[in-house]
Amino acid sequence: MELRTLRAFVEVVRQGGFSQAAKVVFATQSTVSKAVKQLEDELGLPLLDRLGHKSRMTAAGEIVYRRAIRLLAERDDLQAELEELKGLKRGVLRLGLPPIGSSTLFAPLFALYRQLYPDIEIRLVEHGSDRLSELLAAGEIDFAGLLPPIADEFAAQVVRREPLMALVSVDHPLAQRDAVTLADLRETPFVLFEAGFALNRIIREACRRNGFEPVVAARSTQIDFIAELAGAGLGIAFLPRMIATQRTQVPISLVLLDEPGTEWTLSMAWRRGAYLSPAAAAWLRLVRERGEA
Template identity: 30%
Template structure:
């Protein structure tokens, strides 16, 4: 018993006539008759009472009709579901974003993507690079935006943008007049920093380790608005992606004497399944970044 046979059977049951059923199915009447006889032979049950003008379902045919209609409907539902996915009419993208990129670089991308694919769901999780890596590996996220360094072998990445990390002080700070700042001078100041796990903090910790420096961390928070307010009020300085200072007033970016550029990438599990929606989002982001 196959889908074609069930389709023929249901159409004949609904029309009650071989000629009309064959016309609607766009097949020859003898072919329909052969298909129905083969189905009855396979089931070893009579499905129709036949006479010259009309065919009527037997009791066995009535029972099969109920199941056949359900099977055909499920097949149609499956086709529609697959077609909708191909057309990106359904689906979800679960994306991990660090705070700075989520606040300043990705909002326009996300809104443009949603405008193009209004029926897709975007689930955004704000987290640091380390947390995003773990959530990707655990299957909690499909895609993540991370600093492309020390990436686990089980993750694949593709470069998106290169962004400079700069020291950030208030516009009224004497530091704002400097063209550059050394690491030694930077770490002499009180700092407001993200907690460990964010690429912003990874950068600071790596510099301290490399140059054997000890940071004076006065404030530690993952709340970017709080970091910005502390810096604007000249309570501490920090290090942020330069794009932040391009959007925020009252801040002065000071490049480091040894420039720091971060490779920002989109990541996913190498052995994980990427849905049509996930792949569409990746392509959309890559085109935007180009």
Template identity: 30%
Template structure:
């Protein structure tokens, strides 16, 4: 198996066509087809479905595609690590951010990287926490912002912020408390719209609720932040979340956030990297900048409900 075969296969899947991939790769289509056939023979599995409409990955092809991407990413990182200098880092850094954090961190971080390190290309991926963990393990991303649930021992990690969670409803909702806060025991009795269990925030809520001898009864599971917002605005229920993903709606008076009494509900946001795959100089530079930007956002009050857990480092 050769690296060029991995590049060829990834290009075919990305372009959905042997002919388009051949043009991009500057290789004759019959030669490209032959390379794919050799790869399939070596693996003992069909990787692509070929039809008049183009090509699609088989189940084996989808699995192999993820591994091929990770291998090619690590090879490129190795080249960058050898070529770049420590005083002027350059190259591509892939950073994964959960949906519920991206609204607070993504844009300020993009701006900071462009200003501090113009020769670094930052690739941001917004996914569920469980997906980011798998991508970080495989090497498809270099860094990931994750939630510390006590099971991040496989990664090198540093705490970024502690985020308070609040009870949030549509403005004037039938589920809104009559006071300016709501006891946890009352909150869990109401219909709640929450991310699924594979989402980092949900296990944290469930654990705290159980520790208080309570349980959540009526739950609508929604993994999309956009759909969750729509369900809240339709007054299908309330939610327990940090303020950040719903900040715009709260600031515009569409939603209202209430402190929860009776138990402290928060989550620790952590920056993680692989213990087995070393970071390039560019990766280390972005790592330091994430810590610095997160700290600054907390101090300025831009990241509402968040308290910095790390000292800001100079970029």
């Protein structure tokens, strides 16, 4: 079994098809298709159920995919350690951060890191927590900013804890309240982030604990747009306090969400037991020195 064929199969699954996978691995679609067929022949089981231009994993494919991403991550660890052994002078720090809160929390840390280690290249990706967890598990990034629950395969350092604030229009009946519960908002539409954002999961699970499913008026990936929609009266939005208080350009009222289990806790996570390059270890030291805010 070759890592080349495993990589081709993994990218077909990730990218949703052979043509997109071919672009990622810098090969032709035919080459990727042959690599997956070679892997299937070697294992003696079909890995993909091909339906026209689409395909989905078989039961065997799910097992191979789960194992393959770990094998490929281990290969990356091996290559990283060998590069360090050969005396690599420049390093790379691969970070995955969520759009919510990253600029406020990490911009000063980036500046300090750059000042201390000017030759280290920082590769930054931004996604919701669910996608960042996948990238971290696959070894494609060294660290990810995640919200709970954090999988056992990751170690984590808490960076910040914040209560959530409900963003309501200034003429909303609850605008003058000091605090609200989700029960108070049961009949009110919500403005949420797109799927994949852990903040959505926090809100939805808290609503279910209160015995209802929220009515979603709109979704977006843009914090400012979500705040504008809430200010315009489309629905209630939710943001961590430190982010909500920065939305001063929007005429809006901020009301504390007094609801157990809704605290926004951002942690810096990494693969438990994985090799950390000197560049990654230096970042982790700074995060730990800063401690929990």
